[in-house]
Amino acid sequence: MKVERTVTSGTTDAPRKRLSRAERERQILAVAEEVFATRGYQAASMDDIADRVGLSKPMLYEYFGSKDGLLLACLERAKRELLDSTAAAAGDADNAEQLLHDCLLAFFRFSDEHKQAWALLRNESAVLSVPINSELEAIRGQQVELTAELMRTARPDLSQQRLEAFAEAIIGACERMAMWRERRPEITSDQATEHLMALVAPGLT
Amino acid sequence: MKVERTVTSGTTDAPRKRLSRAERERQILAVAEEVFATRGYQAASMDDIADRVGLSKPMLYEYFGSKDGLLLACLERAKRELLDSTAAAAGDADNAEQLLHDCLLAFFRFSDEHKQAWALLRNESAVLSVPINSELEAIRGQQVELTAELMRTARPDLSQQRLEAFAEAIIGACERMAMWRERRPEITSDQATEHLMALVAPGLT
DNA sequence: AAAGTAATCTACTCATAGTAAGCTACTTGT
DNA sequence: ACAAGTAGCTTACTATGAGTAGATTACTTT
Numbered sequence: 001m002k003v004e005r006t007v008t009s010g011t012t013d014a015p016r017k018r019l020s021r022a023e024r025e026r027q028i029l030a031v032a033e034e035v036f037a038t039r040g041y042q043a044a045s046m047d048d049i050a051d052r053v054g055l056s057k058p059m060l061y062e063y064f065g066s067k068d069g070l071l072l073a074c075l076e077r078a079k080r081e082l083l084d085s086t087a088a089a090a091g092d093a094d095n096a097e098q099l100l101h102d103c104l105l106a107f108f109r110f111s112d113e114h115k116q117a118w119a120l121l122r123n124e125s126a127v128l129s130v131p132i133n134s135e136l137e138a139i140r141g142q143q144v145e146l147t148a149e150l151m152r153t154a155r156p157d158l159s160q161q162r163l164e165a166f167a168e169a170i171i172g173a174c175e176r177m178a179m180w181r182e183r184r185p186e187i188t189s190d191q192a193t194e195h196l197m198a199l200v201a202p203g204l205t
Numbered sequence: 206m207k208v209e210r211t212v213t214s215g216t217t218d219a220p221r222k223r224l225s226r227a228e229r230e231r232q233i234l235a236v237a238e239e240v241f242a243t244r245g246y247q248a249a250s251m252d253d254i255a256d257r258v259g260l261s262k263p264m265l266y267e268y269f270g271s272k273d274g275l276l277l278a279c280l281e282r283a284k285r286e287l288l289d290s291t292a293a294a295a296g297d298a299d300n301a302e303q304l305l306h307d308c309l310l311a312f313f314r315f316s317d318e319h320k321q322a323w324a325l326l327r328n329e330s331a332v333l334s335v336p337i338n339s340e341l342e343a344i345r346g347q348q349v350e351l352t353a354e355l356m357r358t359a360r361p362d363l364s365q366q367r368l369e370a371f372a373e374a375i376i377g378a379c380e381r382m383a384m385w386r387e388r389r390p391e392i393t394s395d396q397a398t399e400h401l402m403a404l405v406a407p408g409l410t
Numbered sequence: 411a412a413a414g415t416a417a418t419c420t421a422c423t424c425a426t427a428g429t430a431a432g433c434t435a436c437t438t439g440t
Numbered sequence: 441a442c443a444a445g446t447a448g449c450t451t452a453c454t455a456t457g458a459g460t461a462g463a464t465t466a467c468t469t470t
Contacts, residue, residue: 018416018417018466024417045458046459058418058459058461067459162400165400165401172380172381173374174377177374191366198367199374202407204404223447223448224448225447250427263429264450271428
């Protein structure tokens with residue numbers, strides 16, 4: 001189980017290439033995302049991640065501070081990607097229904113195509129430590145805001161509170177349906193979008 | 206920080222009452238639910254829970270097997286309570302819209318009145334270890350089934366897949382809105398219900 | 411080539427999940 | 441009443457994994 005690297009004694013050992021901080025950080029993030037997504041936060045060990053990168057543990061702490069910090073960095077990147085994807089889809093739509101449709105579809109496609117990032121986000125409350133969770137809620141707040149903002153242009157008659165409520169509800173519905181699709185892979189992102197449209201579009205137009 | 210019990214040397218020490226397994230289990234569950242809900246799974250320590258119960262750690266393992274096992278027992282109880290609450294509310298409703306309304310309201314009231322149980326369920330994917338998560342998804346499946354079943358009686362024209370999709374979406378929306386209400390305590394359960402009804406009722410009738 | 415610095419390592423500490431092995435109070439058969 | 445059995449309980453351990461102190465080595469700069 002233990003993969004000795006024997007840096008000191010080896011004859012054929014490569015002398016461990018040195019990389020710039022930025023490069024190493026990207027490399028670590030890639031490995032960490034994979035490990036967190038497959039094993040889960042708790043079962044993932046810093047030693048394991050370090051080994052896979054081919055680096056010693058203190059480097060992870062040097063760059064990310066803590067296990068929480070490392071997860072948080074992964075989450076932030078994933079969340080940004082998701083936000084970008086949906087925001088981009090919101091660009092070219094002429095009416096409210098079309099807009100909703102495009103965003104939903106973009107979301108479901110994202111959860112298809114970036115399975116690892118999505119697995120991470122889906123389990124985001126994995127950690128529960130107060131500092132992380134509040135940070136996460138802040139990030140999530142952005143998504144709600146974006147959604148509410150988009151809806152306001154379509155339905156300026158609705159109250160601020162109602163818009164927020166709708167945004168929360170729709171995002172929650174999306175997340176659950178994405179998890180549902182993991183259990184039923186035969187359901188395409190178009191079908192999922194259609195189901196959700198059937199449920200909420202009448203209430204929005 | 207360490208509260209020594211000094212059982213061996215004390216003069217005024219109560220000799221640690223012996224309880225039946227069933228009673229002790231209930232007592233442990235109550236403490237564990239509180240600790241898990243407030244500190245979170247990760248930060249909760251078995252030693253701490255044992256101390257608060259006034260018991261030694263091996264007893265927790267004797268009765269619940271592992272930390273996961275203890276959390277799972279808490280979750281199962283909480284989930285059953287929630288399921289009972291909503292199922293009871295489904296009893297006396299004459300039409301589909303009324304039914305949906307009553308269930309939603311029951312859910313939001315539950316998350317008000319059983320804050321601890323709800324905090325636990327809300328963070329249920331806290332653990333991520335594969336065995337626990339699959340167990341949890343199974344429990345959750347019951348709720349989806351119940352919801353889908355209720356909707357089928359109201360809308361027998363919809364396909365099985367669509368009913369499931371609606372059930373998942375509505376449950377996801379509920380969960381998110383309950384979390385939203387934690388941030389905005391001024392929003393009553395009636396208001397939350399009304400918002401959600403406004404969003405989904407048109408799509409269901 | 412000397413000095414400086416950024417990347418890296420080895421070798422620890424400490425907290426906590428989980429366990430082995432035995433002790434003790436209550437129950438039950440005779 | 442008392443011996444035997446058992447269910448509840450404890451002390452004292454191991455093992456793993458997060459996090460850290462301090463030294464070291466490879467590039468960069470002058």
